[in-house]
Amino acid sequence: MTRAIDATNQAVRSVMEHKADGALVARLWEGDVSALASLYDRYGSLVYGIALKGLQRVSEAEDLTQEVFLRLMRTRSYNPHRGSLASYLTTVTRSRVIDRLRAQSTQQKYLNQWHQNQSGVDAATPMKHITQQEQRALVREALTTLKAQQREVLELSYYEGQSQRDIAERLGVPLGTVKSWARRGLLQLRKQLDVLKEDL
Known part of the structure; x- marks a missing residue:
């Protein structure tokens, strides 16, 4: 009897929480920023815990947690009729963790290949080596092929020495967005440099 009562009480609590979450999300989408704070209080530790375990x-976990809640605010992709907010946030977080791990793996692979190529250069043929001035020219030329956001982030980072957090504040975008632009820009930059070097 006691178990049945406990189960009933738990079911009632779940329904009430689901309704409360739906109301908070609705307020959030109407522009009530305080609703975001309430949702973060409820589910921030859940999202952060999943992100930290994966990354x-x-x-990285802090950045991803922020990214997940900003996604909830901007995309309006959560549908209360399809399940609980906790399930939605869990699914989104795990998906973004996988995306980041894949991106890191790809970037590391390119860096490893580049280092291997550099170590395999024939030291006995110095004429094949390009000067530092030529390297700088190649980098600047390759930068012009990047998207504007990617190029700006890389230039602020490498030529002005700004941190990604400083860049995020300067551009008024989330830190996770800056990291994404930088990562994609670096991968594209490497491809362009390889193409330009082949033309020398």
Whole structure:
């Protein structure tokens, strides 16, 4: 009897929480920023815990947590009729963790290949080496092929020495967005440099 009562009480609590979450999300989509704070209080630790377990880095987990809640606010992709908000946030977080791990793996692969190529250069043929001035020219030329956001982030980082957090504040965008632009820009930059070097 006691178990049946407990189960009933739990079911009632779940329904009430689901309605409360739906109301908060609706307020959020209407522009009530305080609703975002309430949702973060409720589910921030859930999202952060999943992100940290997958990414193994506090800064990355914090960035991803922010990204997930901003996605909830901007995309309006959550449908209360399809399940609980906790399930939705869990699914989105796991998906974004997988995306980041794949991107990191791809970037590391390109970096490893580049280092291997550099170590395999024949040191006995110095004429094949390009000067530092030529390298800088190649980099600047390759930068012109990037998207504006990617190019700006890389230039602010490498030529002005700004941190990604500083760049995010300067451009008024989330830190996760800056990291994404930088990552994609670096991958594209490497491809362009390989093409330009082949033409020398």
